[in-house]
Amino acid sequence: MTQLTPQDIRALRAESPGLRDRDFADQHGLSEAALLAAYVGETATRIKAHPDDVMQSAQQLGEVMALTRVPACVHEKVGVFEDYHSGAHACMMLGRDIDTRMFPSHWQHAFAVEKPTDNGVQRSLQVFDAAGDAVHKIFLREGSDLAAWERIQPSMIIDDQSQTFTGAPRTPVEAAKCNPEKTDVLRKEWARLTDTHQFLRLCSKLKMNRLGAYRIAGAPFVRQLAVESVDEMLGKVQQAGIEIMIFVGNRGCIQIHSGPIQTLRPMGPWQNVLDPGFNLHLRLDHIAEVWAVEKPTQRGPAISVEAFDKDGGLILQTFGIGKEGRDSRAEWKAIVESLTPLEQEAFA
Incomplete structure (x- = not known):
């Protein structure tokens, strides 16, 4: 061409x-x-x-x-x-409204x-x-x-002001990677987690990635949900009026919303959150796998709903907010437990 x-x-x-x-x-x-x-x-x-x-x-x-x-x-x-914080491998913006994690190499x-x-x-x-x-x-x-x-x-402004762009080849999304021989080790060490950030280090150590670990961990750590459960979850969060955290991130930046969901407006294959200060546009038809995940922490269990595309790419993660004075974690747990499970777990 x-x-x-x-x-x-x-x-x-x-x-x-x-x-x-x-x-x-x-x-x-x-x-x-x-x-x-x-x-x-x-x-x-x-x-x-x-x-x-x-x-x-x-x-x-x-x-x-x-x-x-x-x-x-x-x-x-x-x-x-x-409230910007620089770092060699990761930078953070911890503002009241704009909350991001940035990875400079990208x-x-x-x-x-x-x-x-x-x-x-x-x-x-x-x-x-x-x-x-x-x-x-x-x-x-x-x-x-x-x-x-x-x-x-x-x-x-930089010196290079050329109109041509030669990009490097795209790095493909890493497909689910698991190590079934290490399932017992995964479950044992998962139960010992004290912070959610330890999870990816555990996966790396066991030569797995996030989705691969979910596919073999089993209860009580994960439960596979129907792909429709993400939309179901958004509706139940809206109805309950609770606050959640919604993470969306590519390799170079993760952006976080913390708060309620007030207005849902579906349009074709998209589900849209259209709130003052926060919009989310989600292609429901691109969701291929959904997992309810529980990780132990020093502050109690961190419960999330996580959606992946057909290539194994993470689309979004949602967590309940648990902070003094506005602890919604019990209500969030109830919502997650009520979500429609996958009829037959494809990766059990």
Whole structure:
């Protein structure tokens, strides 16, 4: 296939102005970063991509919308970036509204974008991995600080302002990986966990991954649910009025919502949470496996509902919130226990 030039990309884009960037890129075999690069010098500027640089700028912009996605789910939070913590392998933004975990090795390319729309200029900072797939996006809103936007640009710009983009090959999603010979060890050490963060280290030690471990662990640690149970769970959380945590993350960024679910609005294959300050767009038809998971911690059991796609990629995780003064964990546990199980466990 002949590689599209920046001029080709711009001409094709002009023919389909209504398509979302991601949909246009997929339709033409491009990465989103390649699409943006074609507009460098026009509506896009290449900028520093490290979280330290991007987040230092983001904290000056006032109220923005932060977006993190995987193919089957988009997670959007409105608020102010605050309380940033840098780290060699992982960085954190622990703000009241915007709560993220960022992994710098995957923050490889970034652009400041000023895109004309019917509603005025849409301004954003967009970060991509080595393959050119979106890691994290920050969109300015009506109340954002435009003076800060102008002020941060000069210090962010990099020397390379080319319109071409050559991405690295995409790293495929790791399929479920289990080690049945270590099932007894997995169950024994799972029961000894004191923090949820210890779980992935345990999986690594036993040469498994998250989904592979779930498939062989069995009760009381996991229970496989019907794929419809995610939508069922969202509805029950909405009805109960409890607060939960919803994690959506790609390799470079995990974004977390903590709070209630007020408005659910299905549209075709999508289930949408449309709340002030939080939107979630979930492709229900892309859910292939769902697991109810319980991990012991020093604060009591951490109970989650976790959905995976057909390739074994994690779509989202949901947990109950247990904090002094608003402990909803008992109600969350009851909801999880009420969810429809898979009629026949495919991986028992």
